[in-house]
Amino acid sequence: xxxxxxxxxxxxxxxxxxxxxxxxxxxxxxxxxxxxxxxxxxxxxxxxxxxxxxxxxxxxxxxxxxxxxxxxxxxxxxxxxxxxxxxxxxxxxxxxxxxxxxxxxxxxxxxxxxxxxxxxxxxxxxxxxxxxxxxxxxxxxxxxxxxxxxxxxxxxxxxxxxxxxxxxxxxxxxxxxxxxxxxxxxxxxxxxxxxxxxxxxxxxxxxxxxxxxxxxxxxxxxxxxxxxxxxxxxxxxxxxxxxxxxxxxxxxxxxxxxxxxxxxxxxxxxxxxxxxxxxxxxxxxxxxxxxxxxxxxxxxxxxxxxxxxxxxxxxxxxxxxxxxxxxxxxxxxxxxxxxxx
Amino acid sequence: xxxxxxxxxxxxxxxxxxxxxxxxxxxxxxxxxxxxxxxxxxxxxxxxxxxxxxxxxxxxxxxxxxxxxxxxxxxxxxxxxxxxxxxxxxxxxxxxxxxxxxxxxxxxxxxxxxxxxxxxxxxxxxx
Numbered sequence: 001x002x003x004x005x006x007x008x009x010x011x012x013x014x015x016x017x018x019x020x021x022x023x024x025x026x027x028x029x030x031x032x033x034x035x036x037x038x039x040x041x042x043x044x045x046x047x048x049x050x051x052x053x054x055x056x057x058x059x060x061x062x063x064x065x066x067x068x069x070x071x072x073x074x075x076x077x078x079x080x081x082x083x084x085x086x087x088x089x090x091x092x093x094x095x096x097x098x099x100x101x102x103x104x105x106x107x108x109x110x111x112x113x114x115x116x117x118x119x120x121x122x123x124x125x126x127x128x129x130x131x132x133x134x135x136x137x138x139x140x141x142x143x144x145x146x147x148x149x150x151x152x153x154x155x156x157x158x159x160x161x162x163x164x165x166x167x168x169x170x171x172x173x174x175x176x177x178x179x180x181x182x183x184x185x186x187x188x189x190x191x192x193x194x195x196x197x198x199x200x201x202x203x204x205x206x207x208x209x210x211x212x213x214x215x216x217x218x219x220x221x222x223x224x225x226x227x228x229x230x231x232x233x234x235x236x237x238x239x240x241x242x243x244x245x246x247x248x249x250x251x252x253x254x255x256x257x258x259x260x261x262x263x264x265x266x267x268x269x270x271x272x273x274x275x276x277x278x279x280x281x282x283x284x285x286x287x288x289x290x291x292x293x294x295x296x297x298x299x300x301x302x303x304x305x306x307x308x309x310x311x312x313x314x315x316x317x318x319x320x321x322x323x324x325x326x327x328x329x330x331x332x333x334x335x336x337x338x339x340x341x
Numbered sequence: 342x343x344x345x346x347x348x349x350x351x352x353x354x355x356x357x358x359x360x361x362x363x364x365x366x367x368x369x370x371x372x373x374x375x376x377x378x379x380x381x382x383x384x385x386x387x388x389x390x391x392x393x394x395x396x397x398x399x400x401x402x403x404x405x406x407x408x409x410x411x412x413x414x415x416x417x418x419x420x421x422x423x424x425x426x427x428x429x430x431x432x433x434x435x436x437x438x439x440x441x442x443x444x445x446x447x448x449x450x451x452x453x454x455x456x457x458x459x460x461x462x463x464x465x466x467x468x
Binding site: 021040116127134154173 | 347348349350351352353355356357358359360361362363364365366367368369370372373375376377379380383386387390391392393394395396397399400401402403404405415417418420421422423424425426427428429430431433434435436437438439440441442444445446447448449451452456457458460461
């Protein structure tokens with residue numbers, strides 16, 4: 001670790017955090033918050049958490065900033081000046097922050113030193129993962145093997161939470177019982193829409209296939225390099241969001257219909273839970289992929305665990321991609337899925 | 342002096358958490374409250390990630406030359422702790438999904454009351 005680098009990044013992150021909550025213009029606040037996320041991404045890369053940094057770069061600095069901007073453009077952009085101050089709330093908020101911060105500061109004396117290899121978090125269960133990832137599962141990326149195999153239950157329910165969040169956004173903003181649009185939006189692909197820049201559209205058209213190819217690579221290569229279903233799914237969603245921003249929401253929905261998108265969201269959870277159930281049916285524990293070597297073209301139970309992980313990562317990618325697109329479509333169009341930003 | 346500043350990183354995480362908590366309580370604008378919630382969440386995530394770090398030449402948690410089989414011995418001290426990374430990786434993606442839900446709720450509040458300011462919403466509810 002390079003402490004000078006850490007210090008600069010952390011100081012800049014503090015500045016960005018203060019700026020993003022004190023700016024009166026919500027669009028600027030959203031952009032500054034995106035910069036804050038990117039600083040966090042740099043900090044995590046430097047700490048060796050490459051998978052986390054990858055996720056934050058795709059999610060925090062990318063998709064969540066877009067969600068914020070879409071929401072701000074559909075509501076009010078400015079924070080209204082107060083007629084009477086929120087003195088009471090400021091006192092309560094300041095007091096709560098100071099008390100909890102003070103307690104934590106007092107407790108920080110007991111924390112292990114930063115980067116201590118003998119800290120409790122690094123000595124109990126994690127050495128097992130580091131030592132056994134290759135012999136048990138043949139997966140060099142330990143984060144992937146812990147994510148999809150050792151702690152597969154955790155990830156399965158996280159995927160379900162994402163799916164439920166997508167349903168919640170649809171229930172809050174979307175309109176249920178709406179029939180699929182009757183007219184086909186095919187003509188939008190050829191005719192540029194007034195007000196949209198042809199430069200951006202051409203650049204986007206060249207860019208999107210490579211983005212999607214890269215996303216598939218990230219999903220498939222997560223065993224050997226940083227990446228996996230979560231990151232790949234978000235990048236895949238970002239490519240669709242890019243189409244929606246540079247062209248039009250209806251052009252994007254012409255490529256990826258809402259009904260198909262919902263199908264993908266539920267398919268992903270089904271692939272994950274189905275892989276687990278398949279293990280159960282074949283006589284092993286839920287999500288114990290080693291038994292799959294009877295049906296997979298894998299040479300051994302160890303390789304079967306590696307292949308089982310790939311199956312659940314694909315499931316995760318489906319759900320994450322579909323839910324991110326779903327949230328964007330509903331926020332950007334206020335649930336109407338017509339014009340978008 | 343060195344001991345005093347050995348844990349400065351935790352103090353900055355605590356400061357970030359305090360900024361987020363303050364914004365959630367004291368700010369009247371719903372979008373600002375949501376930004377505060379996200380800052381609070383990031384402070385927790387950065388705390389978790391930092392307890393995974395190891396000094397002394399530890400590298401990213403991907404076994405070097407792992408695809409060639411494990412002929413060489415793997416030493417725990419050479420790799421940072423992967424477990425907090427896994428927990429926080431999923432937390433970030435779940436965080437953006439819940440952020441979407443929070444923004445959706447704020448938008449439907451705006452649609453109904455025509456404002457994002459807490460006080461004006463409360464005034465309209467009381468009427």
